[in-house]
Amino acid sequence: MTSGTDAPRPPGRPRSVRADEAIVEATLDLLAEGSTIETISVEAIAARAGVGKATIYRRWPGKNALLHDALRTLKGDPPQPAGRSVREDLITLVSAIGQHIDPRAAKIMPCLVPVVKRDPEQYALYQNIIGPRRAVMREVLRRGVHDGELRADLDIEVAMAMLTGPMLIQRVMNWNPDLDATTLPEKVVDQVLAGIAAR
């Protein structure tokens, strides 16, 4: 470990990474406490993170770019399915829906909804965050059709909604107290695969 100065080096990651993290964390804290993506300001984020506004603008061109990175951090990376069978991959993907590691997500994500519906720029931001997850599921379904595991005439976008919707309303809204979110992924996948009509 070499250092150009005699000052003790702070432990852990370099200062610039810690500043980035502090800014992202401050953004998420403010959103979880009730700021909306419309009302939150770079000033308030800077104050909360203990940095100057210039520090934020050196790293992000504007508020929306920062919000995008903060919300991506909150959501984490999309899960990567193992690719052994469509059923197994879908259970992996459906299990990850609404399964946020960060408890602030449960407060932030639902209230994004009214905002993104009235502001096209915010809607684009929201789609940038959830789009990559949809893309992973779309690929699994396409592969299933290609390999003959799924119906050739499958409407893939509709199937994605059939797989995602149940978990999202149960995990995010606690929609039905008679459903257990931990066993729901496997049940949804199996019932979506088999259909509910009598043979």
Add this chain to the structure above:
Amino acid sequence: MTSGTDAPRPPGRPRSVRADEAIVEATLDLLAEGSTIETISVEAIAARAGVGKATIYRRWPGKNALLHDALRTLKGDPPQPAGRSVREDLITLVSAIGQHIDPRAAKIMPCLVPVVKRDPEQYALYQNIIGPRRAVMREVLRRGVHDGELRADLDIEVAMAMLTGPMLIQRVMNWNPDLDATTLPEKVVDQVLAGIAAR
């Protein structure tokens, strides 16, 4: 029309009904403008409605009872399916999901979510509002199993989530820009009935 006084009778419904409506409307306006079911107060509702607090407490035992009635008014009555076939009834019910006549609902309902998840009393209120709609769909599915249109081993609660989830995330969250909410009910019902697996 007889009246005990010489004062001109206001047109339309009696005064007490108009006061009830004004109170309910004031509650919904405040919620749509950003009050939450936790932060909204009987004082604020009374001021907005132009009535005294005593007028509210004469009609409702407390804030939660008023919120319950206001949110029920917002949601409207559950749709009544015609009962000709399971497919037709499910399309009727799925089409009604997230189809609020009142535009305030789109602002109020999503932000209920974080509140109802941390407060059991508010969760009960929320379930009182959405429960009757689930009950109508459950009855259609039970009838379908009984009549042999649906699989005998159907998991009805899971099927309800498969039918409701796609419409709810699309109508409430604009989840996927590549899905058309107007054609989605029929597509979801048909694909849920048939399943997505190859035969």
